Each structure stands twice: as structure tokens, then as C-alpha cells.
Amino acid sequence: MKFVDEAFIRVEAGDGGNGCVSFRREKYIPFGGPNGGDGGDGGSVYLIADNNINTLVDFRYQRIHRAERGQNGMSKDMTGRGGADLIIPVPVGTRVFEQDTGELIGELLETGQRMLVAQGGFHGIGNARYKSSTNRAPRQSKPGTPGERRELQLELILLADVGLLGFPNAGKSSLIRQISSARPKVADYPFTTLYPNLGVVRVGRNRSFVVADIPGVIEGAAEGAGLGIQFLKHLARTRLLLHLVDIAPLGDQEDPAEQVQKIEAELAAFGGDLTEKERWLVLNKVDLLDADEYAERQAQLIAALDWHTPVYGISALTGQGTAELVNALMQRLEQLKNDPDAAPNTALKPLDPHVSEWDAPATPDEGDWHPLD
Numbered sequence: 579m580k581f582v583d584e585a586f587i588r589v590e591a592g593d594g595g596n597g598c599v600s601f602r603r604e605k606y607i608p609f610g611g612p613n614g615g616d617g618g619d620g621g622s623v624y625l626i627a628d629n630n631i632n633t634l635v636d637f638r639y640q641r642i643h644r645a646e647r648g649q650n651g652m653s654k655d656m657t658g659r660g661g662a663d664l665i666i667p668v669p670v671g672t673r674v675f676e677q678d679t680g681e682l683i684g685e686l687l688e689t690g691q692r693m694l695v696a697q698g699g700f701h702g703i704g705n706a707r708y709k710s711s712t713n714r715a716p717r718q719s720k721p722g723t724p725g726e727r728r729e730l731q732l733e734l735i736l737l738a739d740v741g742l743l744g745f746p747n748a749g750k751s752s753l754i755r756q757i758s759s760a761r762p763k764v765a766d767y768p769f770t771t772l773y774p775n776l777g778v779v780r781v782g783r784n785r786s787f788v789v790a791d792i793p794g795v796i797e798g799a800a801e802g803a804g805l806g807i808q809f810l811k812h813l814a815r816t817r818l819l820l821h822l823v824d825i826a827p828l829g830d831q832e833d834p835a836e837q838v839q840k841i842e843a844e845l846a847a848f849g850g851d852l853t854e855k856e857r858w859l860v861l862n863k864v865d866l867l868d869a870d871e872y873a874e875r876q877a878q879l880i881a882a883l884d885w886h887t888p889v890y891g892i893s894a895l896t897g898q899g900t901a902e903l904v905n906a907l908m909q910r911l912e913q914l915k916n917d918p919d920a921a922p923n924t925a926l927k928p929l930d931p932h933v934s935e936w937d938a939p940a941t942p943d944e945g946d947w948h949p950l951d
Contacts, residue, residue: 583734583774583812585637586677592620592661594699594722595648597707601715602654612716613655614705620698620725621645621661625674627686628667632776634734645696648722651704661698671737671815677729687737696726733811736774738790739911741813744822745837746793749862751775752894753822754791757904774812781908790816810848817914818856818907825861825875825891834861834875835882858888860903865893 595617602610623645643666649658674683674695684693700723708716742750755761758777774793780786792809813819821841823834838859845852861879864872872891880889888906892899 582633582635582638583809585634585732586641587637587730587732588642588727589623589664589666589696589730590642590644590727591622591696591698591725592645592647593724594618594620594701595650595658595661596721597702597704597719598651598653599705599717599719600653609714611714612705612709613653614719615651615653615656615658616704616707617651617702617722618648618658618660619701620648620722621663622694622698622725623664623666623696625666625668625672625686625693625695627670627672627689627691629670629689631667631669633669634672634732637732645698645725647725648699648701651702651719655704655706657704658701660701663698665692668732669734671735673733673735675731675733677731680731683730695730696728699723699725735814736776736790736812737788738776738812738816739787739818740789740907741816741819742789742791742822743813743819743841743857745824745841748822748824748837749894750791750822753820753860753862753892753900754789756894756897756900758789774809779904779907781904785908785912787908787911810845810852813852813855816855817911818858819852820860820907821857822860822862822894823879824863825872825879826863826866834879838879838883856887858890859883859885861889861891862894864891865896865898 597616598614600612600614602613604610623643643664645664646661648661651658668686670686670689672686674685674693675681676683683695686693702722703720705716705719708718710716742753744750754775754777758779775791777789777791778786779789790812792812821838823838825834827834842853859879861872861876867875876889876891879885890899890903890906892903894900
């Protein structure tokens with residue numbers, strides 16, 4: 579299914595039913611009086627968060643959504659039936675904006691959460707309601723009010739705990755394949771990833787987190803280069819970012835420090851609070867270097883960037899170092915949940931490229947971890 583994270587729709591609530599003008603007519607009852615009933619209320623339009631939906635693609639094919647109109651009032655004091663509400667399922671993480679003004683109406687962040695986006699019309703009044711001691715044969719009634727009509731913009735922002743950031747071919751998709759059951763496309767050319775992917779990483783029993791992989795960001799993305807920065811919004815709700823860097827680039831590729839600085843500039847151009855989020859540096863492809871060369875390149879990169887948050891060395895292809903990274907992420911996310919202002923552990927994480935972290939025994943409080951779809 580095609581991934582679509584933005585859609586424009588029109589919602590129309592049902593009009594209220596009109597009131598009825600009617601008089602009682604029966605044999606031997608010449609002056610039966612008014613008996614026109616009220617109309618029914620119009621149906622309202624609601625959005626509801628559904629975790630079984632992960633894209634807004636359906637709204638590309640059906641833009642107009644109408645709730646049912648209220649039934650008109652009838653004689654014999656019969657009230658019209660109210661219009662049925664229209665419930666529209668949307669993915670969890672959907673933002674709703676007023677299309678004309680850009681005003682944020684609300685967000686749907688939990689499964690089953692509902693949002694009223696168009697109020698149904700109020701019912702009309704029948705002439706029986708106007709009867710009084712001085713007005714025994716009223717011929718007036720009140721029509722139902724029209725339901726709300728609104729043009730909405732829906733924007734899907736994926737809900738994830740950890741976001742992956744980096745240049746194309748830095749190894750983001752390979753990493754998410756290694757630590758979860760997500761299977762994004764992996765190839766040896768840039769921009770293999772064309773839309774965001776989510777992976778659930780399980781760390782022991784009842785301990786898991788969600789990782790979001792977005793297409794690579796390059797210099798000039800703010801001006802539309804590459805795939806632009808349209809997918810950076812999916813990192814807005816993450817608690818922590820992993821900045822993946824190819825520590826063993828080919829000869830014609832840029833220096834890793836320059837790549838990091840260019841992406842930082844694009845984050846600043848994008849705005850929001852992405853530049854303020856906690857960001858860890860993950861040096862990928864350490865399996866291509868020996869221990870001394872890796873240590874030298876790591877020290878040069880940290881010095882060039884003046885980096886102060888954790889640094890990890892991994893191989894997304896072989897899984898080397900990923901167990902340590904996953905356990906550290908889980909511990910940090912739990913720490914942020916309990917104390918959002920807690921400072922991260924800034925100690926560097928050196929890695930011997932010839933020792934596989936997969937063979938290291940897990941500590942009792944961490945437990946074994948394995949991918950979970």
C-alpha cells in the first residue's frame with residue numbers, strides 16, 4: 579500500500595430536520611389543535627484513531643464525507659429521527675488542521691480517541707410547541723439549522739520513540755532490519771528508502787520501543803533537494819534521535835564530520851524543536867576497519883564535532899555492536915519516562931570491531947532481546 583502522510587478532505591455534518599405544521603383532524607373533534615412534531619438533529623462527523631490504519635491513502639480517493647440529515651417532523655406529534663453520526667477512522671498520530679487558516683484543531687494520539695470535526699444541525703420546532711392560551715392554532719414552525727461544513731487538512735506524524743537520521747546509504751534501513759522485524763528495502767544506491775518505516779524492538783519481556791526510519795536527508799533539502807525535508811516531521815514526536823554516520827566512506831565521499839554538520843544545518847532550517855532533541859552519534863560500518871583505525875577515526879570525528887552525547891560503533895550489516903546500542907536505548911527511554919529532565923550518560927562507547935557484541939551475556943535487568951514485528 580502506498581504511504582501517504584497528508585490529505586485534504588471536506589466534512590459536512592447533517593442538517594437538522596424541519597419542524598412540521600399540522601393540525602389534528604378527527605371525527606367529532608372539530609378543533610383538535612396543533613400536532614406538528616419537531617425534526618431530528620443532524621448527524622455529526624467524528625474522527626477516530628484506529629491502530630489498524632497506517633496511511634492516509636484512502637482519503638486521496640474519497641475527499642467528501644457527509645453525515646446523515648435529520649428527518650423532518652411529522653403530524654400526530656411525531657418527532658423526526660436524528661441523523662446518524664459519521665465516524666471516520668484515521669491512523670494514530672494524525673493531526674487535524676483548518677485548511678483555510680492553518681489552525682491546529684487537534685491531534686489523535688491514542689487508539690480509540692475521538693474528535694468532533696463538524697457539529698450536526700439542531701432540529702427544527704413543530705407548531706405544537708408554539709401552542710399557548712392566546713395562540714391556539716399556531717401556523718408557524720422553525721426549520722432545522724444547517725450542519726457545519728469544513729475543509730480539513732490531515733497530517734500523519736508517525737509515533738515512535740527513536741528516530742533514525744543520516745545521509746542516504748548511511749545504513750538506517752539496514753539497522754532497522756537488524757534490530758526489528760521491519761523489512762524496508764535495502765540497496766547499494768542512494769534514496770532506496772522512499773517513505774518512513776516503523777520497527778518495534780523488543781528488549782526482554784514487556785520492554786520494547788519503536789524506531790522510525792525516514793528517507794535520507796542531504797544538503798539543500800530545505801530548498802527541495804533530494805526528497806526534501808517533508809519526512810522530518812515524523813521525528814517530531816520521538817524522544818531521542820540516532821544520527822547514523824558512515825565511518826568508513828569511500829574515497830570520493832564527504833568527510834563524516836561534514837555530513838553531520840550539513841544535516842544539523844538542515845534540521846535548523848526545518849525549524850521546530852528537532853535541533854533541541856537528544857541526539858546520539860552512531861558510527862556504522864565498523865566491520866570495515868581494524869580496531870586502531872576505528873579508534874583514530876572516532877577520536878577525530880568527536881573532536882571535529884565537539885560531540886558530548888553518547889557515541890556508539892556498530893555494523894548494521896552484521897549486527898556487531900547493535901545489542902549494546904539497543905540495551906542503552908531501552909535504559910535511556912525508561913529513564914526519560916521516569917525523569918524527562920535526566921541527563922544522558924555521556925560516556926563514549928568504544929568497540930573492538932573484532933569482538934561481536936551478540937556473544938556478550940546479557941545482564942539480569944536487561945534480559946535477552948529479539949526482534950518483534
